[in-house]
Amino acid sequence: MVVETEAYRANGYVCLPGLFPVPVMHAFYRRMQADLQASGDSLATFAARGPLLRHEAIEIYAYQYPPLLGFLWGLTPRIAAAAGVDLLPTYAYFRLYQHGDVCRVHSDRLACEHSLSLTLAYADDLPWEFSVATEQTDALDPAIAEDFGALSFGSVAMRAGDGVLYQGIRHRHGRLRANPNAWSAHLFLHWVDRDGPYKEQAFDQPTVAHNSRGGAAWLRAI
Template identity: 30%
Template sequence: MSRTDADGALTAGDQTSAGAAYEAAGHAVVRGLVDPALVDHLVAYADVLRGRGSFEIDDQVPGSLRTYGAAGFDALLPTLATRLSDRVGRTLLPTYSFARIYARGQELFPHRDRVECEHSVTLHLAGADDAPWPIWLRDGDADPVGIDLAPGDGLLYRGDRVLHWRDPLDAEWYLQVFLHFVDADGPYADRAYDGRAGLGTSSSLHTGAEQLGRP
């Protein structure tokens, strides 16, 4: 189990260990990444966005609803960057957020993301019931791994490297948000903010996905 300082950050030794484990596996689960009060706020924020028509039909998951770079979701990027950098073992720069509402029967096909999603988090916010709906990962030739998330849990993964997908949803709806970052010292550092003037500003939408065949 990793040790933390008084403010909840990983100690220096555990940052190194956590970063090595993340790099080797291609992913790390961060339980309780967002506390319940903030989860409730984000769910209410999504309801407001949907009510004002800020969600649009998605083409990567046909029929689902998505919103790119909404200010309230983008604000999570700098808020969580330090904690996630500790887990990765390197400094992360935010690129963009992307929230999606799935409906029954919809699925996320296997894909890898564009380089602006070098380090990504899928954060579970809410669903129609408590039934698990795992996100599946496969890094290289390793066996697929299914990860179940509770509201507020985050799955940190190498979005541009690890194949990831979800099977058809067996519930009425499911709300989650992706948070995307690049390595501040890596080859994609110039992709911070996804080419925008700043967080919470508009851009032409990218799905971020290279669709690949299911393993």
């Protein structure tokens, strides 16, 4: 853990290879698909496209699919140990990328002080790189770019079950190379320092309150 923490503090990110066994990742993805089908919603119901992506993607948030909170809350002690600080969870979501997509270089909102990219599955089992700037930038930098410009950065070729922990607010990040797989499935999980400047973002209460009015039919029935 000490080596992880030192790398994380020095570079703004650290790779956590084999964070979960591949069968667990694949089983969770299959269960998510089955749960959505049983609720009457397909993955296509959650199609979205934003400025970070070239193509439409599937995005499902924890307020729409609560089992995502199991990963977020359950991983909190492990991620806190790697980060070297006491953490509280904020939010989590699932994204399914298409072939040829990228994630443009960007910084995250304040709820993403400490973030984890976790790969669930690849259609063709081809690793796809996640890149993080090793230099800090100002918080809330709204710029979105195709590359890192003059910033130094590192890349991790992620396989299913691998995680990359990164400082999402101050270290810009993205996926520069087009997705080589027909599709790829990922989780993104976020935390804040329990005693830090963004502690009011814990549990993402404003977003939860706003979005709980919608979501899948099975969620509204709870």
